[in-house]
Amino acid sequence: ATSWIKLKNVLTLLENLYIVIRGPQIVRLIHSLLILLLSIVISNLKMSTYIIIFSLLYYLNKITSIALEII
Known part of the structure; x- marks a missing residue:
């Protein structure tokens, strides 16, 4: 169960990073x-x-x- 939670945290972080890169700023936030x-x-x-x-x-x-x- 603990390893599943750790995996979930990693996936959550990756999802957060993806959201930060894409979409309007307020929506991302x-x-x-x-x-x-x-x-x-x-x-x-x-x-x-x-x-x-x-x-x-x-x-x-x-x-x-x-x-x-800048771009």
């Missing part, structure tokens, strides 16, 4: 938040882990949007 809340409910990882992951996703989102403006 809301979607990421929803997935994040869901994954917190699904697993019992420490809150700080999710804060770190989310801030990484947030900055990746910023970098992506800046890069898209």
